[in-house]
Amino acid sequence: MAGENVLVAVEGRRLQLSNLDKVLYPSDGFTKGEVIDYYSRVAPVLLPHLAGRPLTMRRYPDGVDGQSFYEKNAARHAPDWVRTVTVDTPGSSTGAETLDFAVVDDLPTLVWAAQMASLELHIPQWTVGPRGGRNNPDRLVFDLDPGPPATIVECCRVALLLREKLRADGLEPVAKTSGSKGMQLYCTVTTTAPKQAWGYAKELAEQLAAEHPGLIVARMAKNLRPRKVFIDWSQNHEYKTTVAPYSLRARERPTVSTPITWAEVESCREPGDLVFTADDVLDRVDEHGDLFKPLLRKKNPPKLTALKSR
Structure with missing residues (x-):
């Protein structure tokens, strides 16, 4: 009962x-x-x-x-x-x-x-120590939010552009759906100050928005977002959080924020291509294991340097 x-x-x-x-x-x-x-x-x-x-x-x-x-x-x-x-x-x-x-x-x-x-x-993108002290961020996140009628299909285009920039800086991103309408990219990093990841993400988002003004926006103003993908760099702020990989989302169906392969990003043509429910995700874990496992590798993660130093 x-x-x-x-x-x-x-x-x-x-x-x-x-x-x-x-x-x-x-x-x-x-x-x-x-x-x-x-x-x-x-x-x-x-x-x-x-x-x-x-x-x-x-x-x-x-x-x-x-x-x-x-x-x-x-x-x-x-x-x-x-x-x-x-x-x-x-x-x-x-x-x-x-x-x-x-x-x-x-x-x-x-x-x-x-x-x-x-x-x-x-x-958050940081951990706490055994005594509760706040560590510096060890993850970098870019939250890709499509402005209608843009969808996750356009987010995938932006993700590939971001991947190119991040790899040029020695970072190796992994991708997941938000479980809602967008997606996120993550990298494992080493930082020496709480705001270092925030600053790096902001500069990179602004650079991509300048290079692709018809596709990308890096400012939060709602009137700028229709038909474009907002790269939300602010999720790296020390007081902000992002939905965890494998978390359920409160949508109409029990969809999940799902780690995906780069092949899936490259081949996405319809929004439904990257919608996964709880049952789908359990099947995917059986098949792929943890696609976010690269984030758990702690040995010598890349040091995050300022974008302007490149």
Whole structure:
């Protein structure tokens, strides 16, 4: 029954799961139990990308058609075994200068987040140390957002242009869909200051916008975006987060922010070519493994230098 509670043990941790039959994606009949099942099954490839990163949960207790909210302060709900870290949050809508974020380092914590109807998992481009200190960014992200009638097809064109520039700087990007209408490119980097990735991404986006003004925009103004792809460099700001690879999205169907191959980017001709649901992603992981695994290689990641120095 929808209201029944189930007590389970996950790797030695006791969790109470509730409302497993509650439909969270009405168009597909995808239930809360299926959300928990998906996250449990995708955990081997998802957890390494969440590890060490404060989690912002986007919760949908009444499903994707209901009200949602971002949950950053885990201390009010988390079991005592969930690792939390205190992070400064200047300008927070709650007025708090710090919040206690969950850090999802293991399967029990991931299942707990799914039980909270946290359909979307958002993380920053930096990790915290064992004592909670904020490390410098180790990932660079470009969020490609198409302005209608542009679609992910145009995003793929921009991704290939970005790949060329990044490779020229000694970086090796990987790509994923946003699970919504756009996509993101990521690189593993070494930085020496929090704003270094932000500055590099901004300069590169502006350079590409100048070179391809009919296709790319690097400014956030809405009136500039129709028919173009906005390269959102601001996702590298230390107080911003981006949806994690393998995270569900709160769309009509249970689509996922899905790592993709460059061959798929190059061959994309229709928006539907790069739409993947939870079931699709589990099949893809069986076939490809973790396509984002290059981001986990920690040995001598490239040092990020200013674009103007090239």
